[in-house]
Amino acid sequence: MTTLVFLESHDGELTKGALGVLGKAASLGGGDVAGVVLGSGIRDTAAAAGAFGASTVYVVDDAALEAPLPQPRVDALEAVVRESGADTVLFAASVLAADVAAGLAARLEAGLNWDLTDLRVEGDELVGVRPALGDTVLVEVGWSSTPQVALIRAGTFDPVESGGSADVKDVTTEFQDFSTRARLVEHLTEKASGPSIEDADVIVAGGRGLGSPEGFSYCEELADALGGAVAATRAVVDAGWYPYAAQVGQTGKTVSPKLYIALGISGAIQHKVGMQGSGTIVAVNKDPNAPIFDFADLGVVGDLTQIAPKLTELLRARR
Amino acid sequence: MKIAVCVKQVPDATSHKRLDPGTHRLDRSGEGVLNATDVNAVEEALRLKDAHGGEVVVVSLGPEKAMESLRKALAMGADRALLVADDAAAGSDLLATSRALTAALEKEEADLVLFGQQSSDADGAVLWAAVSDRLRRPMVSQVAELTVEGGELTGKRQTEFGYDVIAAPLPAVVAVSDAINEPRYPSLKGIMGAKSKPQETVSLAEIGVEAGLVGEAGSGTTVRSSTPPPPKSGQVKIEDDGSAADKIVEYLAEKRLV
Numbered sequence: 001m002t003t004l005v006f007l008e009s010h011d012g013e014l015t016k017g018a019l020g021v022l023g024k025a026a027s028l029g030g031g032d033v034a035g036v037v038l039g040s041g042i043r044d045t046a047a048a049a050g051a052f053g054a055s056t057v058y059v060v061d062d063a064a065l066e067a068p069l070p071q072p073r074v075d076a077l078e079a080v081v082r083e084s085g086a087d088t089v090l091f092a093a094s095v096l097a098a099d100v101a102a103g104l105a106a107r108l109e110a111g112l113n114w115d116l117t118d119l120r121v122e123g124d125e126l127v128g129v130r131p132a133l134g135d136t137v138l139v140e141v142g143w144s145s146t147p148q149v150a151l152i153r154a155g156t157f158d159p160v161e162s163g164g165s166a167d168v169k170d171v172t173t174e175f176q177d178f179s180t181r182a183r184l185v186e187h188l189t190e191k192a193s194g195p196s197i198e199d200a201d202v203i204v205a206g207g208r209g210l211g212s213p214e215g216f217s218y219c220e221e222l223a224d225a226l227g228g229a230v231a232a233t234r235a236v237v238d239a240g241w242y243p244y245a246a247q248v249g250q251t252g253k254t255v256s257p258k259l260y261i262a263l264g265i266s267g268a269i270q271h272k273v274g275m276q277g278s279g280t281i282v283a284v285n286k287d288p289n290a291p292i293f294d295f296a297d298l299g300v301v302g303d304l305t306q307i308a309p310k311l312t313e314l315l316r317a318r319r
Numbered sequence: 320m321k322i323a324v325c326v327k328q329v330p331d332a333t334s335h336k337r338l339d340p341g342t343h344r345l346d347r348s349g350e351g352v353l354n355a356t357d358v359n360a361v362e363e364a365l366r367l368k369d370a371h372g373g374e375v376v377v378v379s380l381g382p383e384k385a386m387e388s389l390r391k392a393l394a395m396g397a398d399r400a401l402l403v404a405d406d407a408a409a410g411s412d413l414l415a416t417s418r419a420l421t422a423a424l425e426k427e428e429a430d431l432v433l434f435g436q437q438s439s440d441a442d443g444a445v446l447w448a449a450v451s452d453r454l455r456r457p458m459v460s461q462v463a464e465l466t467v468e469g470g471e472l473t474g475k476r477q478t479e480f481g482y483d484v485i486a487a488p489l490p491a492v493v494a495v496s497d498a499i500n501e502p503r504y505p506s507l508k509g510i511m512g513a514k515s516k517p518q519e520t521v522s523l524a525e526i527g528v529e530a531g532l533v534g535e536a537g538s539g540t541t542v543r544s545s546t547p548p549p550p551k552s553g554q555v556k557i558e559d560d561g562s563a564a565d566k567i568v569e570y571l572a573e574k575r576l577v
Contacts, residue, residue, distance in 0.1 A: 010480050068483065070460075074452060095478040099460050102445035105413060106452040111539020112413050115442055131548060132442070133336045138548045139343065145414075145539030151445075181457035182487035185473065189481035202576075226577070238463045238477055238498030251461075251479050259576045269442055280574055282567060293556055298570050302559025310564035315577060318568070 001031035001124060003088040004080060005054070008097055009037060009045050010068070017092035019052045020157035025090055026053030027160070030121040034058060034084060035166065038076045040066035043168065050166030052159050057166040058084060064175050067184035070099035072175050077104050079173035087147045088126060090119075093154045095251055101151050111143045114151040115269075126150075135272075135294065154273050155254045189244075197246060202228030203257045205248060205275070206236065209264020209285055209304060213241040218308040219263055225315040231255065233271050249274035263304045267292025284308065320373035320467065320489075322364040323429035325420060325450070326357040326392060328385035329440040336440065343542035344410055345440055353388040357435035360495050361392045362502040364433050367467055374398050376427060380408060380419050386518055393513035394505030400516070401427070405523040407530035412538035417449035419533050422526040424454060431472070434494040436461070444494075451492035459485045460494040 005022045008015045014037070025033045035054035037046035039061065046057045060076040077100065081089065089104065091097040093114070105112035118129040128141045128150055197203055204223040206216050219230045232242035234249050248255055250270040260278035265271060267283070267290055275281070276295065283296035284304045293299040300307065328351040330336050337346050353361075364375045376399040377392040379385055389400040403423050411419065424432055432454070437444040451458035462474035473486045474493060505513070523530060531537060557566060571577045 015479075068478065068480075069485070070448060071451075071458060095461055095476070098445050099448040099458070102413060102448035103452040103458075105539070106417055106449035109414060109539065111541075112445065112449075113540050114445060127543065132545070133338070133345075133440075135548060136336075137338055137545050139338070139545045140543040142541040142543050143539060144541050148539070176455070178455045178457055182459055182485055182491075184483055185486050186484040187481060188484070234477065234496075235498050238496055244477070244481065251477055259571070270437075280571075280576060282570070284563075288558075295551060296556075297554055298567065299554070299556035300559055300563045300567065301556070302563050307559060307563045307567075311567055314564055314568045318577060 001088055001121070001126070002084060002086045003031065003033045003090060004036050004058070004084060004086040005033065006077065006089065006091045006097060006100060007035045007037045007049055008092070008094055009039055009042060012042070012045050014045060014048060015092065015094070016159055017094065017154055019049070019159035021090050021092040021152050022049065023053045023160035024119060024157040026162070028119060028121050030124070030126070032056070034086070036077060036080050038065045038073050046168055047166065050164050051161055053162055053164070054166045055164070057168050058171050059168055060171050060173055062173070064180055068096050069182055069184060070096055070103055071179035071182065073100045074103035074107055075175045075179050076173045078107050080171050081108065081147060083171050089147055089149045091151045093151045093250070098151060101149055105149045108147055109145065110147045110149045111145040112149040112151065113141045113143070116150055116152050117156050119150070119152070154250050197229045197231045197248065197255050198253055200229035201257050202226045202259045203231050203255060204228055204261045204263065205231035205233070205265060206242070206263050207233040207265030208235050210236070210241070215264070216242055218304060221312045222261065222308055225312045226259070228257070228259070233265055262292055262296070263308055265292055266290045267295065320367065320371045320431065321427070321429045322367060322373065322375050322431045322433060323424055323427050324357070324360050324364045324375065324377050324392070324397070324433045325446070326361065326377050326379050326389065326435070327354045327438050328352065328379065328381050328388035329354045329438060338545045342410065343545050347382065351384065351388050353391045354435060354438050356437055356497045358502045359497050359499055360433040360435040361395055361397060362500045363465060363495050365396045366500065367431070371467065376401060376429070378420065378423050378427065379403070380411070380416055383520060386520060389518070390513050391505060393516045393518070394509040395503055396509060398516065400518045402520045403523065403526060404520050407523055408533045410535040410538065411533050412540045413443065413445060413449055414539045415533040415537035417446060417453055418537065419523060419526070419528050420446070421450050421453040422528045424450065426526060430489045431467070432492045434492070436494065436497050447492050447494040454492065456490055456492050457487035458492040459487055461496050462493050463496040463498045465493060465495065465499065
């Protein structure tokens, strides 16, 4: 087995998730493991992958890869797969990586399994584990194609620094006409405000069930009573109810406080991956079928506009 | 402007979803609904049609009964429904599904192909990337704001690193985020009118796809086994009878969290 791991980079740094998958791939012991770094002016960034388990790092350094867009990366990865003869391509899930993985799968007619939480090698076959149907079933998946492509659920594996060094190999590619038609116009970031959710012992998070941006006052009051920080789901951040810096989930932050109180959050998988490591999860939601009740330690079916203020009051009285 | 919206029928959220122990496929025998985030894509298509004129066609791959769910999109205001239904397509993975959908979309020649964010049954959130590669069209995903002007679209999307604004010329493929809009409810008039709108069900042969390229034969992935995960112990679920706040405090005190 020759495995390639897509090493996503941002501002000259390889992402933690990608390095985690690289470490996992190296630990499988199923043959050569190489990293792939795609971008513009990223040769120095690429060399860093040697310390995390890659024996070789393939680099495609091209101005067409400067913006974080998936389609030119499919062209570049196709070239690296052909050059390296790889039969397995692994990705740590991210907004960019998911699009690259599926584009590559179609290009190479390679099977893609997604949302994997574990990988192992049986004989010379790769086996993946995927929690399905809201994590109520564990499915073992395989591939009937060559090459085989996999997306690993975000935050599954931590990077392991092994201290090796990698041989950096340059690969050049031609780009498809359609791949370079989309262009990045602008990149926007928002600055954080309030206590950081990454270091908080207690987090009170709000979702669409708050009803309006003003609904976040329930979270803020309760967080204040508990000495905690306020977090939000992607849906409400995208809707402009709360700042991006407070977002927990797949495209936001991963948190693991001692106590996580979810108000009006349905518990979609994209949110769950960012907070499932919390010590104790308390959820209040008026929908008894909300997926969050499948993994909350204490689930309360009810109206948060009634429960949250009363809870805040009771907690304040205890102090 | 002609807009094709790719949608899927999924099991109703209130139904108990299960995998068939023999085939490891999702049991689709129960009540089906239009996948929730696909409704956002239909809504966005209708808004673009309101602004620019044109036609909205919903396209799906699924069993024949999926047409019931496509009718919801027609009731919202879509003009036409095209369903690719064929027994040979059962068990299709990403490769096989994207082949069949691409063939249907090639016949439609839409200026814009829209997808919803994620299917609630397979948790898939990648189909657009495979379809756009096969269609050889530019693609933007996770779009939370979409505008089209002068043959070019502009989409604002969220990633792990903030927001990106991306522009692409039509024809193109866009996957929208569920934050992009609040979908309208079908009106009574819309529901009545949906029945008489064109609803076409075609076989794979009719769109020129060989049976061996879809279903399990055309898939690149396999399911080896499915088992229940280890149960999470000690979960408590209560219904608020007015004392929920007290019970939460008690629970937290017991766990020494307050």
